[in-house]
Amino acid sequence: MTVYILQRTLQSFVVLFVMSLIVFCGVNLIGDPIYMMISPESEPAEIERVIKEFGFDRPVLEQYWFFLKNVASGDFGRSFVQGIPALPLILERFPATIELAVFSLFISLVIALPLGVYAGLYPERKSSKIIMSGSILGFSMPTFWVGIMLIMLFAVKLDWLPSTGRGELGTFLGIESSLFTLNGLSHIFLPALNLALFKLSSVLRLTRAGTREVILQDYIKFARAKGLSHSRVINVHLLKNILIPVVTVIGLEFGSLVAFSTVTETVFAWPGAGKLIIDSVYNLDRPVIVAYLIIIVAFFVFLNLIVDILYSFLDPRVRIKGSSE
Amino acid sequence: MKPILEVENLKTYFFTKEGVVKAVDDISFHINPGEIVGLVGESGSGKTITGFSILGLIDSPGKIVSGNIKFKDLDLQKISAKQMQDIRGNRIAMIFQDPMMTLNPVLRIETQMIETIKAHNKTISQQDAYNTCRDALGLVGISSPDERMKAYPHQFSGGMRQRVSIAIALLNKPDLIIADEPTTALDVTIQGQVIFEMQKLCKESGTALLWVTHDLAVVAGITDRISVMYAGRIIEQGTTDKIINQPLHPYTQGLIKSVPSKNKKGEKLHQIDGMVPSMFSLPKGCAFEERCYLRSEQCKQEQPLETQYADGRFLRCLNIGKQT
Numbered sequence: 001m002t003v004y005i006l007q008r009t010l011q012s013f014v015v016l017f018v019m020s021l022i023v024f025c026g027v028n029l030i031g032d033p034i035y036m037m038i039s040p041e042s043e044p045a046e047i048e049r050v051i052k053e054f055g056f057d058r059p060v061l062e063q064y065w066f067f068l069k070n071v072a073s074g075d076f077g078r079s080f081v082q083g084i085p086a087l088p089l090i091l092e093r094f095p096a097t098i099e100l101a102v103f104s105l106f107i108s109l110v111i112a113l114p115l116g117v118y119a120g121l122y123p124e125r126k127s128s129k130i131i132m133s134g135s136i137l138g139f140s141m142p143t144f145w146v147g148i149m150l151i152m153l154f155a156v157k158l159d160w161l162p163s164t165g166r167g168e169l170g171t172f173l174g175i176e177s178s179l180f181t182l183n184g185l186s187h188i189f190l191p192a193l194n195l196a197l198f199k200l201s202s203v204l205r206l207t208r209a210g211t212r213e214v215i216l217q218d219y220i221k222f223a224r225a226k227g228l229s230h231s232r233v234i235n236v237h238l239l240k241n242i243l244i245p246v247v248t249v250i251g252l253e254f255g256s257l258v259a260f261s262t263v264t265e266t267v268f269a270w271p272g273a274g275k276l277i278i279d280s281v282y283n284l285d286r287p288v289i290v291a292y293l294i295i296i297v298a299f300f301v302f303l304n305l306i307v308d309i310l311y312s313f314l315d316p317r318v319r320i321k322g323s324s325e
Numbered sequence: 326m327k328p329i330l331e332v333e334n335l336k337t338y339f340f341t342k343e344g345v346v347k348a349v350d351d352i353s354f355h356i357n358p359g360e361i362v363g364l365v366g367e368s369g370s371g372k373t374i375t376g377f378s379i380l381g382l383i384d385s386p387g388k389i390v391s392g393n394i395k396f397k398d399l400d401l402q403k404i405s406a407k408q409m410q411d412i413r414g415n416r417i418a419m420i421f422q423d424p425m426m427t428l429n430p431v432l433r434i435e436t437q438m439i440e441t442i443k444a445h446n447k448t449i450s451q452q453d454a455y456n457t458c459r460d461a462l463g464l465v466g467i468s469s470p471d472e473r474m475k476a477y478p479h480q481f482s483g484g485m486r487q488r489v490s491i492a493i494a495l496l497n498k499p500d501l502i503i504a505d506e507p508t509t510a511l512d513v514t515i516q517g518q519v520i521f522e523m524q525k526l527c528k529e530s531g532t533a534l535l536w537v538t539h540d541l542a543v544v545a546g547i548t549d550r551i552s553v554m555y556a557g558r559i560i561e562q563g564t565t566d567k568i569i570n571q572p573l574h575p576y577t578q579g580l581i582k583s584v585p586s587k588n589k590k591g592e593k594l595h596q597i598d599g600m601v602p603s604m605f606s607l608p609k610g611c612a613f614e615e616r617c618y619l620r621s622e623q624c625k626q627e628q629p630l631e632t633q634y635a636d637g638r639f640l641r642c643l644n645i646g647k648q649t
Contacts, residue, residue, distance in 0.1 A: 124385075218426035225380055225421075226441045226493065227414030236440075240431045315431055316477040 005305070012301040016294060020071075023293045024064050027286050054080075067290075076294075077287030081280070086291040090273055094295075096166055097265070097272035099177045101257040104192035105250065108200035113246075116204040117234065120211025132208070138201030147194040147267035154190055162187050164269040191268040195261055199253050206249055210242030217241075244315050251307030255300040328355035328395075329500055329533050330379070330417075335392035337371075337378045346604045348374040348387070350557035353631070356501065361527065361534040363544030363565070365580070366554030367601060372537045373422070375554075376503040379535075380419055381409045397500070415445040418494035422506040424487035428478035434489060435474040438462075441496050461492040465522060484515035491523060498530055505537045520547060541584050545569050553577050556602060556612035559631070563638025573638070573645050575617045611643065619644040 051057050055066065070077060076086040119128040155163035166178045167187030178184025214220060215238065223237045262274035269275070273292065280288040337349040349371040356362045366372050377383050379394055381401060394401040396417065401409065421427040429437060438458035442449060455474070462470035465488040478486060487507060494502050504523065508516040524547050527534050538544055544551055545565060552562035553576065561574040572578045579597035599616035602608060611617070614624040621644060629641040 218421055218423060219429040221377075221382060222419075222421055222427040222490070223429065224382060225413055225419040227410050227412070227444045228440060229410065229444065232440065232444070236432070237429050241429070244431075316433075317430060317479045 008305050019297050020294050023290055027289055028060050076291035079285050079288050081283045081285045086287040090292050093273040093276045097258055097261055103188055104196035107192055108196040108203055112200045112203035113207055116207025117211050120208040135201040135204045138197045143263045144267055150190050150194055161190050191264050191270050195264045214238050214241045247310055251303050255303045259296045326357050329358045330356040331395040333393040336390040337374050338390050339387045341386055344605045347557050352559045354552050356533050359531045359533055361548045363548035363551040364537045370554040371557040372554055373505050376505050376537055380413055414441055415497045416499050417501045418499040419503045420490050420494050420507045423510050424483050427490050430478055434476055441493050445497055461496055465492045484511050501533045503535045560641045567638055574642050575619050576613050
């Protein structure tokens with residue numbers, strides 16, 4: 001197992017390196033941040049000085065080399081806009097995004113797994129058909145629109161839940177999060193639901209498909225022939241088998257929940273990293289964009305590893321190379 | 326002796342979009358305590374569905390349309406789902422055909438065994454249940470059962486897996502085991518061992534056995550009586566000796582002649598002409614009529630009824646009576 005994790009970590013660094021090169025060069029192709037930083041009416045000499053100061057006159061690859069050297073010492077550069085180091089700026093925003101993603105993942109699992117199993121067990125029932133049609137809606141409605149509708153309904157019309165911000169933060173086990181206060185929960189609910197909708201639909205459909213497939217297997221019939229209760233057959237024999245694909249998808253989707261929560265964060269003014277990256281793209285804040293993308297890629301790579309390890313626990317037929325069994 | 330299982334006029338139909346499939350159509354048979362009965366027929370003749378019908382495991386679009394299944398004094402058609410669940414795996418156990426598919430791939434052997442005991446005995450301790458299961462594994466010839474209890478199905482070969490399912494079937498000392506082609510997926514050498522062990526275990530515990538198979542050679546050696554199925558009906562049943570040595574129904578005769586054996590070496594193997602009719606469009610008369618060497622005009626029109634003969638066997642044929 002240890003050997004396997006080391007190998008994977010090494011591979012990850014290669015991926016990160018290649019990816020940072022692409023991102024760095026790519027970002028250099030779009031726009032000139034210089035005009036974002038100083039007024040176009042400034043003296044040409046002044047402009048010249050700033051260009052020199054930031055090293056924009058050097059070739060891209062040389063700039064990249066400087067960047068790499070700095071990254072090696074943990075310095076991702078300073079935000080052009082805010083003048084503070086990019087890495088802490090992003091990391092400071094990350095907890096808000098992670099908590100939003102975790103909570104919306106929780107919502108989608110709690111709703112999607114039971115509904116998916118139900119729709120898979122009783123495909124002929126009207127309720128199952130309603131569930132499945134509903135999941136198509138969940139797939140196809142644009143997130144920003146659903147977000148606005150949620151605000152209209154629950155915040156404006158009914159006035160049940162707040163529509164913007166993160167609310168009060170509570171501290172539990174040294175982690176600060178709005179999940180630990182009632183006020184915070186009321187703030188996170190709408191954006192999390194909004195973000196969950198798409199995942200919910202895909203997990204639901206996956207669960208249903210898995211249920212339909214597994215329920216026909218001999219081992220389910222054999223479990224019934226052993227006289228096991230219905231709930232044991234479903235909760236142990238069926239669920240453990242359909243969890244294998246579901247865990248894979250959830251693991252990968254969790255990455256995309258974090259990476260692409262930008263729309264929801266913008267609609268609900270959620271102070272997370274997604275909103276930060278959108279602002280940085282508008283302002284051509286290169287160091288923040290590059291640092292953000294590198295963090296996200298590292299996060300994806302890490303999630304993949306976690307999924308692979310989880311996989312071997314769920315499915316005993318998957319053996320990780322180098323593990324002792 | 327009072328039969329432990331009595332099946333009377335059982336009809337199990339499947340209502341599919343393409344039409345009604347009469348998978349089991351009006352069959353009757355019984356099994357006495359401790360007896361081994363063979364249910365023989367080709368694929369698709371309704372043997373497996375008969376087994377599932379007894380256990381109440383017929384899923385939609387299938388349905389038991391009519392008939393009685395009596396187990397001891399219980400009418401299995403009338404009891405509640407809960408009572409049926411108590412009987413399954415406890416009083417009547419089943420072994421499936423494909424050992425590679427019957428064990429859940431993601432659960433340890435011990436989990437799959439212990440749950441079978443706990444489902445029917447809520448008060449037993451984990452340790453007692455574990456010990457019973459480990460001993461059962463030893464009984465079916467699995468070496469170092471303690472280690473094997475911790476293993477997953479994929480760490481076993483096909484033969485070993487079938488032994489595990491046999492051990493699971495025997496766990497609660499059932500009165501009846503329905504064995505659905507338990508040896509078909511196994512190597513011949515393993516086949517022999519498994520058959521021998523099942524026979525021995527059933528003798529020791531007085532368990533009755535319904536041995537469902539297409540392999541006449543297998544049932545000839547171990548069963549007391551044989552029922553031969555064709556297209557959802559039992560067309561001949563009687564003692565093993567009578568069926569094997571003096572088969573009367575043309576289909577049974579054909580089946581027995583089709584078994585390859587060494588004294589026929591060099592000869593062309595016998596085969597029954599024609600094909601099994603499609604279950605969607607069974608003929609009005611006898612389903613075997615088209616392939617039968619005794620066929621007459623009457624066979625096309627009339628469904629032969631089950632008639633008892635002087636030597637105790639039952640037959641569904643319009644022509645045999647005339648002959649003898």
